[in-house]
Amino acid sequence: MKKIISVLVENKFGALNRVATMFSGRGFNIHSISIGVTEDPEVSRMTIVTSGEANILDQIIKQLNRLIDTIKVVDLSAENHVARELAMISVNYQKGIRSEIMNIVEVFQGKVVDITIKSITIEVTGPPDKIDAFINMVSPYGIKEVARSGLVALKREEQVVVRKKEVHIA
Amino acid sequence: MSQTGKELNGAEIFLESLRKEGVDTIFGYPGGAVLGIYDKLYDCDFIHHILVRHEQGAAHMAEGYAKATGKVGVVLVTSGPGATNTVTGIADAYMDSIPLVVFTGQVPSKLIGNDAFQEADIVGITRPITKHNFLVKDVEELASTIKKAFFIASTGRPGPVLIDMPKDMLAKTTRFVYPDQVDIKGYKPTISGHSQQIKKAAAAFRKAKRPLLYVGGGVVMAGAHRELGLLAQEAGIPVTMTLQGLGAFPMTDPLSLGMLGMHGTFWANMATENCDLLVSLGARFDDRVTGNTETFARNAYKIQVDIDPTAIDKNVRVDLPIVGDLKSVLADLLTELSEKPVQSDYSDWWTMIQQWKDACPLEYDNHDGKLRAQFVLQKISEKVKGQAVVVTDVGQHQMWATQWIQFDHPRSHITSGGLGTMGFSVPAAIGAAFAVTDRPVISISGDGGFQMNMQELITAAHHKLPVKFIILNNSFLGMVRQWQGLFYKEKFSFTDLSASNPDFVKVAEAFGCKGLSTDSPDEVDALLDAVLAYNEGPVLAEFKVVKEEMVFPMVPSGGSMRDIMVKRLDPNRLV
Numbered sequence: 001m002k003k004i005i006s007v008l009v010e011n012k013f014g015a016l017n018r019v020a021t022m023f024s025g026r027g028f029n030i031h032s033i034s035i036g037v038t039e040d041p042e043v044s045r046m047t048i049v050t051s052g053e054a055n056i057l058d059q060i061i062k063q064l065n066r067l068i069d070t071i072k073v074v075d076l077s078a079e080n081h082v083a084r085e086l087a088m089i090s091v092n093y094q095k096g097i098r099s100e101i102m103n104i105v106e107v108f109q110g111k112v113v114d115i116t117i118k119s120i121t122i123e124v125t126g127p128p129d130k131i132d133a134f135i136n137m138v139s140p141y142g143i144k145e146v147a148r149s150g151l152v153a154l155k156r157e158e159q160v161v162v163r164k165k166e167v168h169i170a
Numbered sequence: 171m172s173q174t175g176k177e178l179n180g181a182e183i184f185l186e187s188l189r190k191e192g193v194d195t196i197f198g199y200p201g202g203a204v205l206g207i208y209d210k211l212y213d214c215d216f217i218h219h220i221l222v223r224h225e226q227g228a229a230h231m232a233e234g235y236a237k238a239t240g241k242v243g244v245v246l247v248t249s250g251p252g253a254t255n256t257v258t259g260i261a262d263a264y265m266d267s268i269p270l271v272v273f274t275g276q277v278p279s280k281l282i283g284n285d286a287f288q289e290a291d292i293v294g295i296t297r298p299i300t301k302h303n304f305l306v307k308d309v310e311e312l313a314s315t316i317k318k319a320f321f322i323a324s325t326g327r328p329g330p331v332l333i334d335m336p337k338d339m340l341a342k343t344t345r346f347v348y349p350d351q352v353d354i355k356g357y358k359p360t361i362s363g364h365s366q367q368i369k370k371a372a373a374a375f376r377k378a379k380r381p382l383l384y385v386g387g388g389v390v391m392a393g394a395h396r397e398l399g400l401l402a403q404e405a406g407i408p409v410t411m412t413l414q415g416l417g418a419f420p421m422t423d424p425l426s427l428g429m430l431g432m433h434g435t436f437w438a439n440m441a442t443e444n445c446d447l448l449v450s451l452g453a454r455f456d457d458r459v460t461g462n463t464e465t466f467a468r469n470a471y472k473i474q475v476d477i478d479p480t481a482i483d484k485n486v487r488v489d490l491p492i493v494g495d496l497k498s499v500l501a502d503l504l505t506e507l508s509e510k511p512v513q514s515d516y517s518d519w520w521t522m523i524q525q526w527k528d529a530c531p532l533e534y535d536n537h538d539g540k541l542r543a544q545f546v547l548q549k550i551s552e553k554v555k556g557q558a559v560v561v562t563d564v565g566q567h568q569m570w571a572t573q574w575i576q577f578d579h580p581r582s583h584i585t586s587g588g589l590g591t592m593g594f595s596v597p598a599a600i601g602a603a604f605a606v607t608d609r610p611v612i613s614i615s616g617d618g619g620f621q622m623n624m625q626e627l628i629t630a631a632h633h634k635l636p637v638k639f640i641i642l643n644n645s646f647l648g649m650v651r652q653w654q655g656l657f658y659k660e661k662f663s664f665t666d667l668s669a670s671n672p673d674f675v676k677v678a679e680a681f682g683c684k685g686l687s688t689d690s691p692d693e694v695d696a697l698l699d700a701v702l703a704y705n706e707g708p709v710l711a712e713f714k715v716v717k718e719e720m721v722f723p724m725v726p727s728g729g730s731m732r733d734i735m736v737k738r739l740d741p742n743r744l745v
C-alpha cells in the first residue's frame with residue numbers, strides 16, 4: 001500500500017537527514033521525498049511517499065512523530081488531498097517528429113522550457129501517473145534526461161486529523 | 171554564587187549549566203577541542219570530574235550512574251577519537267533507554283567539514299543512536315541547548331542526547347541566562363493514559379482467569395514499582411519480568427515467576443504461553459523475550475502500557491494499547507479497580523504454574539566437586555539478600571545471574587540488555603559506585619568481557635571505590651561456545667581463551683586492586699566473605715569455573731515453547 005505523509009519539521013540543521021536516517025535505519029521504503037519551507041520560516045514541510053504493510057505504515061507515522069524536530073505528521077492518504085509532481089523531460093527533437101511531440105505536449109498541458117535544434121525540454125506538472133504517462137508517450141522519440149521533483153501535497157480542508165503525540169491514544 | 175547575568179565564555183556556561191541541572195559528577199577525558207572546559211574545570215569546586223582510562227568507559231560509567239540513581243549521566247570528551255570512542259556506550263544507552271547527556275568537543279567552526287585534525291561528524295554518526303543531538307555553533311544557544319538536552323534525555327522514554335561543541339564557540343562570551351523552562355514544539359510526552367482505555371483494562375482484569383503481568387524496564391524508569399506491587403497483590407496476579415525489569419517486583423515474592431524469554435524460567439514462559447490476559451508494562455516485546463511472535467502468548471488478550479507510542483504494536487499486535495507514564499497509568503488503573511475489585515479466583519491458574527515449576531525447576535549439577543558459575547551466583551545472592559547493586563556483563567554469567575540471584579529492589583540489577591555490550595559491567599559498576607554508597611556494588615563478568623574494559627580498574631583504584639569485581643572465568647567465550655556446541659556441531663571456533671587469558675590476580679594487583687582467586691567450591695564462602703568485607707578499595711575475585719556448562723532452559727532464537735531445551739542431552743523432555 002502506498003501512502004503520502006506530510007511532515008512539518010522545525011527548519012533546523014539536519015532535520016531532513018534525521019528523517020532519511022530513520023527511514024534507512026529501520027528499513028522503511030521512501031519512493032520520494034521533497035522538502036521546502038512553509039508559510040512559517042521556522043517550519044519546513046516534507047512530503048514523503050512511502051509504502052508497506054499496514055503495520056509498517058503505522059510504525060512509520062509513529063517513528064516520524066518520535067523525532068524531536070517533528071512538529072506534526074499528517075497521513076494525507078487518509079484525507080481529501082491534492083498532490084502534484086513536477087518533471088522536466090528532455091527529448092530528442094529532430095526534424096520530422098517535432099509536430100508529433102508538440103501535440104503530446106499540448107495534450108498534457110506541458111510547457112516548453114528549453115529548446116535547441118536537437119533537443120526540447122518540457123515541463124509537466126500533475127499527479128505522478130500523469131507524468132508517467134507523458135514519459136511513456138514521448139519515450140519512443142528518445143528521452144535524454146528526466147528530473148522529477150517528487151510529490152508535494154496538501155490536504156484540501158483546513159483541519160488536521162493526525163496530531164502529533166495523539167496518534168495512538170485510543 | 172550565582173553567575174546569572176554575568177558575561178561568561180562557553181566553557182564557563184557549560185559548567186554553570188551543569189550546576190543548574192544539579193549535576194555534580196561527570197565522566198570524562200580531555201583533549202584539544204575541550205581544553206577550554208578542562209581549564210575551567212581545574213578551578214571548579216562543584217563538579218566532581220572522574221578521569222576515566224578510555225572514553226567508552228566514561229559512557230558506560232555514566233550509564234551505570236544513571237541506572238543506579240535515575241539521574242542523567244553526563245559524559246565529556248574531546249572531538250574525533252574521543253567522541254567516536256563513546257559510540258558503543260551511546261548506542262547501548264539508546265537501546266536500554268538510559269538518560270545520558272554526552273558532550274563532545276568539536277574542531278573550530280570554520281574547520282568543520284575540512285577533514286581537520288581530530289574531526290569526526292559525531293552528530294551524523296550518532297543520529298540513529300541518540301534520542302536527539304545538537305551542534306551548537308553559537309555560544310548564545312549553549313545554555314538553552316543544554317537545558318533542552320537534559321529535558322529530552324530524562325523525560326518521556328529516556329535516552330541519550332549528544333551536544334557537539336566547537337572549540338571556538340567555547341571561547342566566545344555572552345551573558346549567562348539559564349532558561350527555567352523548555353518549549354520544544356514537537357516534543358510533548360504523553361503522561362496520563364486515556365481514561366477510556368484504562369476502564370477497558372480494568373474490565374479485562376475482572377474478566378481474566380489466567381492473567382499475567384509482563385514487566386519491563388519501563389516500570390523501573392517510571393518509578394512505578396510500588397503501583398506494580400499493589401496491582402499484583404490486589405488479586406494475587408503472577409508477575410514475570412524481562413531482563414531490564416528484574417527488581418521492579420521482588421523476585422523472592424511468591425507472586426514472582428522470575429524472568430521470561432530465551433533463558434527465562436520454564437514456568438514463566440509456560441505461563442506466558444497459557445495466560446488469557448497478558449499485561450505488558452513498560453516492556454517492548456523484544457525478540458529475546460518473544461521468540462516466535464506468531465505463537466507468543468497466542469491465547470491472551472494483550473494490554474500494553476508504554477510511554478513510547480512506537481513501542482506499541484511494533485513486534486506483536488496488542489488488543490488494548492495505553493500510551494502514558496506507567497506510574498500515572500497504574501495509579502489510575504488501581505483507582506478504577508478499587509471501585510469494583512477483581513473477584514476472580516486464580517487457584518487453578520496457580521496450580522498450573524506450580525506444576526510447571528515442579529516439572530522443570532532451575533537446577534545444576536552440584537555434586538561432582540567442581541566449581542560452577544551458578545553456585546557462585548547463588549552464594550552471592552544468599553549473602554547480599556537483595557541488598558546490593560549487581561552489574562552484569564554479557565554472556566552466560568549474565569543469564570545465570572537472572573536465574574540464581576534474587577533481585578528484590580528496583581535499580582539493583584544493571585546490565586546491557588538491548589545492545590548486549592560485552593565490557594559493560596566493569597565501567598558501569600564503577601559509575602554506579604560513585605552514587606551508591608550504602609550497599610555493595612558488585613560487578614560480574616566473564617573472562618572475555620572483563621578484558622574489554624579492564625583498564626577502568628585503574629579508575630576505581632584511583633578513587634578507592636569499594637567495587638567488587640567478580641570474574642566467572644570459564645576460559646571460554648562461554649555464550650558463543652554454547653551456541654557453537656548446540657548449533658554448530660561443537661566446532662569451537664575462536665572461543666577458547668584458556669591459553670591466552672592473563673593472570674587476573676596479577677592484573678588486579680598491577681592496577682592497584684586487591685586480587686583473589688579460587689577454583690574450589692569449598693572456598694567460595696570464605697572468599698566471598700572476604701570480598702564483601704573489604705571496603706578500602708576495589709577488589710577482584712576470580713572464580714575458575716567449569717567450561718562445559720550451558721545455560722538452560724533455552725528457547726532457541728525465533729522458536730516457541732515447543733522448541734524449548736531444558737537440558738543438553740534431553741531436549742523436548744517436557745513439552
Ligand SMILES: Cc1ncc(C[n+]2csc(CCOP(=O)(O)OP(=O)(O)O)c2C)c(N)n1
Nearest residue numbers: 565566567590592616617618619647648649
Ligand atoms: C562487544 C561484543 N562483542 C561480541 C559479542 C558477542 N558475544 C556475546 S556473549 C559472548 C561471549 C562472552 O564470553 P565471556 O565474557 O567470557 O562470558 P561468558 O559467556 O563465558 O559468561 C560474545 C563474544 C558481544 N556481545 N559484545
